[in-house]
Amino acid sequence: MRGKKGPFNGSVDCSTEKMSKDIRKGGFITTTFNSLLGWGRKFSLFQYPFITACCGMEYMSVACAHYDLDRFGMGWTRFTPRQADMLLVVGTITHKEAPVLRTVYEQMTEPKWVVAFGACAVSGGIYDNYAVVQGIDRIIPVDVYIPGCPPRPETILNALIKLQEKIQKEGHDWKWKRKK
Amino acid sequence: MEKKKIIEDLQQKFPDSMLSATEQFGDDIVLIRKEALLDIIDFLKGDHYAFTMLLDLTCVDYLGEAERYEMVYHLFSLANKIRLRLKVRLTERNLRIDSLTPIFKNANWLEREAFDMFGVSFVGHPYLRRLFMYEGFEGHPLRKDYPLRKQQPKIPLRN
Numbered sequence: 001m002r003g004k005k006g007p008f009n010g011s012v013d014c015s016t017e018k019m020s021k022d023i024r025k026g027g028f029i030t031t032t033f034n035s036l037l038g039w040g041r042k043f044s045l046f047q048y049p050f051i052t053a054c055c056g057m058e059y060m061s062v063a064c065a066h067y068d069l070d071r072f073g074m075g076w077t078r079f080t081p082r083q084a085d086m087l088l089v090v091g092t093i094t095h096k097e098a099p100v101l102r103t104v105y106e107q108m109t110e111p112k113w114v115v116a117f118g119a120c121a122v123s124g125g126i127y128d129n130y131a132v133v134q135g136i137d138r139i140i141p142v143d144v145y146i147p148g149c150p151p152r153p154e155t156i157l158n159a160l161i162k163l164q165e166k167i168q169k170e171g172h173d174w175k176w177k178r179k180k
Numbered sequence: 181m182e183k184k185k186i187i188e189d190l191q192q193k194f195p196d197s198m199l200s201a202t203e204q205f206g207d208d209i210v211l212i213r214k215e216a217l218l219d220i221i222d223f224l225k226g227d228h229y230a231f232t233m234l235l236d237l238t239c240v241d242y243l244g245e246a247e248r249y250e251m252v253y254h255l256f257s258l259a260n261k262i263r264l265r266l267k268v269r270l271t272e273r274n275l276r277i278d279s280l281t282p283i284f285k286n287a288n289w290l291e292r293e294a295f296d297m298f299g300v301s302f303v304g305h306p307y308l309r310r311l312f313m314y315e316g317f318e319g320h321p322l323r324k325d326y327p328l329r330k331q332q333p334k335i336p337l338r339n
Contacts, residue, residue: 096314096334130331131313
């Protein structure tokens, strides 16, 4: 077992083989409640895809069998924001649509995380004009930014694993709130 | 069907309204007076040429010219497989033109788009309201004098 804190100490690798060996020998695991919550939450991210543009194609390939998000514990797509933990903003957000996106964000229950997916969601992309919001962080807080037009599936997987690391490390409140 | 025939016919029927006729990429382009727009399109849609399809209707802003705006109508004849482009010049002071909605149903949304983006008023349109931009948006964004990066957010931005 690595360190005194046990397997839930912020590492992605939980070394289950060694863990189960220790438990079979009559051992036990110690951890903090916070890192246990983080471990549970990072591997059960229910996603809500808010797809408005061509990045959606890339999202589909990531979410479906070729790249398979489900390997990382975030395969379950929810089609209501009230059941989702992770908001994927995939594509261009216009000023006309901005109130909709903010409503969707506000409908999600805590704890929640937001991913800006692709150049348009990150910064407005090539659309520097009258219609397009210059990055969704002008409307809602964002946890992970994924650049690319559109991003490669590997980039997306990398970003989502980074989000998992972030969730593992951050402070959790067991009253279903995210500590500020 | 002879293409040259259309121009000749139009010149015969509407001698005062035809301003110029050119050709580009094999399609005729006719510049007409705005007063005769409905009559000419009605004639073209009739049985002889059967331009029964309004492919598109749009506006161009030539900032700095005396007749600043140009309406462009793309017509297509399904029976004869020919295209025709009608153009009408409008001045900024009198930015009004007859609506095509009595002749083509699909002109409804196309004209709403042109109104939204350029501010052209269509006389006789049943429901002339913005199509793309939202309530409270000021100005017409595709005009050349609309500031390039001017944004009008619907909700307050965070930073």
